[in-house]
Amino acid sequence: MSRVSTYDLIVVGAGPAGAHLALRMARAGFSVALLDRKRFPRPKACGEFLSPECAPLLAELGLYEPVVAAGAWPVAGMDLHGYGRHARGGFVPVGPYAAPLEHGLAVRREVLDAIAVRAAAARTEVHLAEGHTVTGVLRDADGAVTGVTVMDSEGEPGELRARYTVGADGTRSAIARALDLWRPVPWLRRFALVTRYAEIELGPRAEVHFFPRGYFAATPVDSGLFSVNLVVDEDHLRASPLPAAEYFAAQLRHVPAFAEKLARGRRGEAVRGIGPMACTTTTPVFAGGALVGDACGYVDPVTGEGLFFAMRGAELLAGELATALHAGRTGPRALEGYRRARRREFGPRLTMARLLQRGLRSGLVTKTFLGLLQRRPRLADLLVSVTGDYAPPRALLAPKVWWPALTSCAGSVAGA
Numbered sequence: 001m002s003r004v005s006t007y008d009l010i011v012v013g014a015g016p017a018g019a020h021l022a023l024r025m026a027r028a029g030f031s032v033a034l035l036d037r038k039r040f041p042r043p044k045a046c047g048e049f050l051s052p053e054c055a056p057l058l059a060e061l062g063l064y065e066p067v068v069a070a071g072a073w074p075v076a077g078m079d080l081h082g083y084g085r086h087a088r089g090g091f092v093p094v095g096p097y098a099a100p101l102e103h104g105l106a107v108r109r110e111v112l113d114a115i116a117v118r119a120a121a122a123r124t125e126v127h128l129a130e131g132h133t134v135t136g137v138l139r140d141a142d143g144a145v146t147g148v149t150v151m152d153s154e155g156e157p158g159e160l161r162a163r164y165t166v167g168a169d170g171t172r173s174a175i176a177r178a179l180d181l182w183r184p185v186p187w188l189r190r191f192a193l194v195t196r197y198a199e200i201e202l203g204p205r206a207e208v209h210f211f212p213r214g215y216f217a218a219t220p221v222d223s224g225l226f227s228v229n230l231v232v233d234e235d236h237l238r239a240s241p242l243p244a245a246e247y248f249a250a251q252l253r254h255v256p257a258f259a260e261k262l263a264r265g266r267r268g269e270a271v272r273g274i275g276p277m278a279c280t281t282t283t284p285v286f287a288g289g290a291l292v293g294d295a296c297g298y299v300d301p302v303t304g305e306g307l308f309f310a311m312r313g314a315e316l317l318a319g320e321l322a323t324a325l326h327a328g329r330t331g332p333r334a335l336e337g338y339r340r341a342r343r344r345e346f347g348p349r350l351t352m353a354r355l356l357q358r359g360l361r362s363g364l365v366t367k368t369f370l371g372l373l374q375r376r377p378r379l380a381d382l383l384v385s386v387t388g389d390y391a392p393p394r395a396l397l398a399p400k401v402w403w404p405a406l407t408s409c410a411g412s413v414a415g416a
């Protein structure tokens, strides 16, 4: 790619945010360069759980059937364990809110992401360049972004220009950094260790096991595998002399029942680390483009909403970009509607996730919270429905929704 090429849109990063955006823009007739430094299928550290609200976003792009055909596991809800408590919530209707499906899906990221990338690449409007790392942005005299500089896998540099440039390049976004929009989140320095197990008895729900300083999250995925993440405070991980796999195994002593379950299977893959994860950006829009997905900032895996934000963010941005491109608008405020839509739609969810992150750092709060959810199963359903992205966080504040949940009879959780 040493020549200079010009497109309507450059999308940097072909994860779910970038591939969905490229596909949507191609369907609207725009030319798109979709760049990724990796080649697909590529691994991505993730809990691999898709909330129920992702289903219509996949279906609209013709991706739902291939994902199901690839063996995506239906996930009916979540089991939350910790400090001797066990609560269970399902993706069931709560108040006036019902999920498009009464389950989420879980599928290996190398499978999920490759399906979307191949669908995008099949469009004549999309030029997919795998193995291309974006190294910086090109700007005009007014500072507006007009394209990117890239390096291919042979180390050959090149430039691409476009009417708009989008950073969909994940939490350490090269685009956000080049534009000085990227900021770390110092109070939330966390690392994740991820792996998968085989030969585990797979159930219908995902599970989270809280313990002081972190949690294990796990879900069955396709191909009979059980995807397991450990999320821990960075200080604790760094202070340990143990290699990743041994550190992972050592933390299992905090969650004996879960450790027993894993011991009945076999770890089929290396333990891979990712972090520090927490970061944010000052704005998702800039003159000449925007950010989408994790490039806008890290989403804590505890609520399992990052993939929904990536796919729905791509939908919101595609609408604004198409309007701006049709109208020939490229000024600094051309994508302002996208910024507002994100704030309106994702703002309350991010606030709730932040509150949960802060609260769950305290053992006492976690124990009290899980105890409440254990005694009030409908409250657990309500919480799970909000994290399932079909009930809005304001449902937690609406007395007509939470009062029946709070006063639902105390029940024990089967199999707890």
Ligand SMILES: Cc1cc2nc3c(=O)[nH]c(=O)nc-3n(C[C@H](O)[C@H](O)[C@H](O)COP(=O)(O)OP(=O)(O)OC[C@H]3O[C@@H](n4cnc5c(N)ncnc54)[C@H](O)[C@@H]3O)c2cc1C
Pocket (backbone or CB within 6 Å): 012, 013, 014, 015, 016, 017, 018, 035, 036, 037, 038, 044, 045, 046, 047, 048, 049, 050, 051, 132, 133, 134, 135, 168, 169, 170, 171, 173, 174, 192, 193, 194, 229, 274, 277, 292, 293, 294, 295, 299, 300, 301, 304, 305, 306, 307, 308, 310
């Ligand atoms: C441990 C963990 C568990 C998680 N669990 C869940 C879960 O269960 N459910 C859920 O919904 N979310 C989960 N998430 C969040 C989810 O993984 C992300 O929100 C999601 O991957 C965001 O998609 P994306 O397309 O924005 O970014 P990514 O999937 O990160 O894709 C970014 C792409 O950009 C490419 N790229 C990066 N830099 C460059 C560059 N300079 N040039 C070219 N290409 C570049 C990368 O190769 C990559 O392919 C989890 C995250 C973590 C860390």
